[in-house]
Amino acid sequence: MYLLESQHIEKNFGDFRALDDINIGVREGSIFGLLGPNGAGKTTLIRLINRISRPDKGQLLLDGRPMTDNDVSQIGYLPEERGLYKKMKVGEQAVYLAQLKGLSRRDATERLKKWFNRFEIDGWWDHTIEELSKGMQQKVQFIVTVLHEPRLLIFDEPFSGFDPVNATLLKNEIVNLRKKGATVIFSTHNMASVEELCDDIALINKSRVVLDGSVDQIRRSYSRNLYEVVVKRCEGQKIILPEGFSVESCNITDNEETMRVVIPDGGKANDLLTELLPQCQILSIKEILPSMNDIFIQTVQKGGVR
Amino acid sequence: MNKILLVIRREFVTRVRKPSFWILTILVPVLLAALYAVPIYLSMRPIEKSVVLVVDESGIFGGMQRDNSVKTNCSFASTENIEYRYAATVDYAMREMGKDDDISSILYIRRRASDAIPTDACLYYKTDLPPQHVRFDVDKQLQRILRNQLLKAHGITDEEYALISNTKINLRTEDLETGREAFLEVKSGLGLILSVLIFFVIFMFGAQVMRGVVEEKSNRIIEVIVCSVKPFQLMMGKVIGIAMVGLAQFLLWFALTGVGVAVVQHNKSDVFEQARRKHNVTEVATKGSEATQQMEQAAEMATVSEVVEGISSINFKVIVPVFLFFFVFGYLLYATLFAAAGAMCDTDTDTQLFSLPLTIPLLLTLLLMPVIIDSPSGTLSQVLSLIPFTSPVAMMLRVPFGLPPDQQYQLYLSAALLVITIPLCSWIAARIYRNSILRYGRLRFLRRKNNSKLADN
Numbered sequence: 001m002y003l004l005e006s007q008h009i010e011k012n013f014g015d016f017r018a019l020d021d022i023n024i025g026v027r028e029g030s031i032f033g034l035l036g037p038n039g040a041g042k043t044t045l046i047r048l049i050n051r052i053s054r055p056d057k058g059q060l061l062l063d064g065r066p067m068t069d070n071d072v073s074q075i076g077y078l079p080e081e082r083g084l085y086k087k088m089k090v091g092e093q094a095v096y097l098a099q100l101k102g103l104s105r106r107d108a109t110e111r112l113k114k115w116f117n118r119f120e121i122d123g124w125w126d127h128t129i130e131e132l133s134k135g136m137q138q139k140v141q142f143i144v145t146v147l148h149e150p151r152l153l154i155f156d157e158p159f160s161g162f163d164p165v166n167a168t169l170l171k172n173e174i175v176n177l178r179k180k181g182a183t184v185i186f187s188t189h190n191m192a193s194v195e196e197l198c199d200d201i202a203l204i205n206k207s208r209v210v211l212d213g214s215v216d217q218i219r220r221s222y223s224r225n226l227y228e229v230v231v232k233r234c235e236g237q238k239i240i241l242p243e244g245f246s247v248e249s250c251n252i253t254d255n256e257e258t259m260r261v262v263i264p265d266g267g268k269a270n271d272l273l274t275e276l277l278p279q280c281q282i283l284s285i286k287e288i289l290p291s292m293n294d295i296f297i298q299t300v301q302k303g304g305v306r
Numbered sequence: 307m308n309k310i311l312l313v314i315r316r317e318f319v320t321r322v323r324k325p326s327f328w329i330l331t332i333l334v335p336v337l338l339a340a341l342y343a344v345p346i347y348l349s350m351r352p353i354e355k356s357v358v359l360v361v362d363e364s365g366i367f368g369g370m371q372r373d374n375s376v377k378t379n380c381s382f383a384s385t386e387n388i389e390y391r392y393a394a395t396v397d398y399a400m401r402e403m404g405k406d407d408d409i410s411s412i413l414y415i416r417r418r419a420s421d422a423i424p425t426d427a428c429l430y431y432k433t434d435l436p437p438q439h440v441r442f443d444v445d446k447q448l449q450r451i452l453r454n455q456l457l458k459a460h461g462i463t464d465e466e467y468a469l470i471s472n473t474k475i476n477l478r479t480e481d482l483e484t485g486r487e488a489f490l491e492v493k494s495g496l497g498l499i500l501s502v503l504i505f506f507v508i509f510m511f512g513a514q515v516m517r518g519v520v521e522e523k524s525n526r527i528i529e530v531i532v533c534s535v536k537p538f539q540l541m542m543g544k545v546i547g548i549a550m551v552g553l554a555q556f557l558l559w560f561a562l563t564g565v566g567v568a569v570v571q572h573n574k575s576d577v578f579e580q581a582r583r584k585h586n587v588t589e590v591a592t593k594g595s596e597a598t599q600q601m602e603q604a605a606e607m608a609t610v611s612e613v614v615e616g617i618s619s620i621n622f623k624v625i626v627p628v629f630l631f632f633f634v635f636g637y638l639l640y641a642t643l644f645a646a647a648g649a650m651c652d653t654d655t656d657t658q659l660f661s662l663p664l665t666i667p668l669l670l671t672l673l674l675m676p677v678i679i680d681s682p683s684g685t686l687s688q689v690l691s692l693i694p695f696t697s698p699v700a701m702m703l704r705v706p707f708g709l710p711p712d713q714q715y716q717l718y719l720s721a722a723l724l725v726i727t728i729p730l731c732s733w734i735a736a737r738i739y740r741n742s743i744l745r746y747g748r749l750r751f752l753r754r755k756n757n758s759k760l761a762d763n
Binding site for chain 2: 036053081083097099101141
């Protein structure tokens, strides 16, 4: 079941088509990566989901029915360009933003105290935002985003501006929120975190979805049958591969020899093993799937059309 | 709680909490009080006594008189702060001046053989310039003595002179039907004050709205806010919140000024009375002959009572509500425009582009004020007081004069037009606002703006 579904979304700015026939589905309880180079239309799509602007064509469905203005209370959005009222006190501001999302003053204060405690910023309630360090401001902004316990969370580059310690803290919180049932849309350029966190992705390039599906599936579909074999090094002996198999790279240390072998179409990893077994001692073998980073670059450079 | 109320509350609370709000709130009544108190204080301040030596070669100004202590209306009369002494010659006077530090200056009236009446006199001073009040007094006494001498020479008594100089014919402007006087000057003055006040308020608080919008935009918090609140709600919340700040400020000003004046008058009423009496006494002492003086005073009193009468002739029951109406709705009209302009700016400096052009209709009306006051029911006045963008100022200039019966409807028409225009204007402003708040660098692409605006809707 899709929590959020976009059907044939189109959006124009003057003569410029920012989004063209966008169809994506975000499964309930998943982490969905919205990828794409700068200017591809990610932020435009996110703004449509947030009902900040309206699509020219197509529609967005939430729980299978068209979205309405009231649905924004079920969404929490952390924009890439972070911003808070600089002169306003932290606690007061957080309560205000939570109230705008429909929480009562009491509930908001109660929940905020818990979050502030968890993020170790409870001493800062009565300070103005400009007195806080950038990292602390980011924490406040994150708390404000998730405070009303929305079903759909949208994070645009959530880790930018965080040091590794706090980035990990944040990552754990995001995973936690998902465990509690939230669905997350995650827009980022950090492909490592996509591989780590996302279940599904959609890659937008030049206003169109050029690649979508689950991360595993996509990586598999981009697989070149590349295997990494580590064998014990045997002095003065050349390893012979089966017919059609080629070594892409080879790395030799004192004791080990690491080879990346491309298996031709129709070939199997087992054939390679059978060939190697009599020749040397095999330490390990594993398939190397292309990284999301490679797929991203490859897809975008190809010009976008699948 | 309704979201728009939340926005209004935040706008109001954050502004009212700022120190600048309270500084302004306290400073204005203090300045007003100072304006009221300083002249009184100055008049109470002990003035250093100065001595003026009079060398009168012409003999007209009492120089030939043997006995200085005899006061006539043809010689210099010492006042509380200025002592006049006669000296026979300039040489003698200069020697005296060298001896006595109190002598601040020498008044020398030269005799010219050719003139029966001297035409100039000179006030000599040593290092320090004689104080202004001395110069004024010397000049006044010179004119008085000369006048009195001439009156005497022509056999005119003081009473006759007073009669001549104080009798004038008053031109009044009266309503044919009610028979009431028009008091045009007082009404023009009131119209001027009210219209300038309206202009000032619209400009000041409109600019605040604009800065508030730009602040949210340059903070980038706008993107978070518009996810929870519709841009229209945010804009109207801001406009109304700031209006309430303005009203609160005005109320506080009135209250503080009132309390301040009351407290001072209660505690220091004797001082005020004293000051006033002293002020009068000083004036009396310097004012030459009793009769002239009384007549002058009477004339002065007449002006004061005329102003009072003029003010009381004004129909405040109409003016106060009309003022409040145009004050509030004029602000609302312009505030939404300021909000839209603010949305198109990225930084505070950008707003300077807009703040003046936006108020041009009002400014123009202020510039046309002489024409409107000259003919409050003329065509131009009628037109300007109906156009919603100029009516807040134009109507305030007209209303103190009272609209002629056949134009009474214009007050309602103007109000109705203003009220109708506000939603229209805020609708347009809200569209511009909505389309602009999330875009940056728009001013650089003014030409592209129109295209994208059309496409965006």
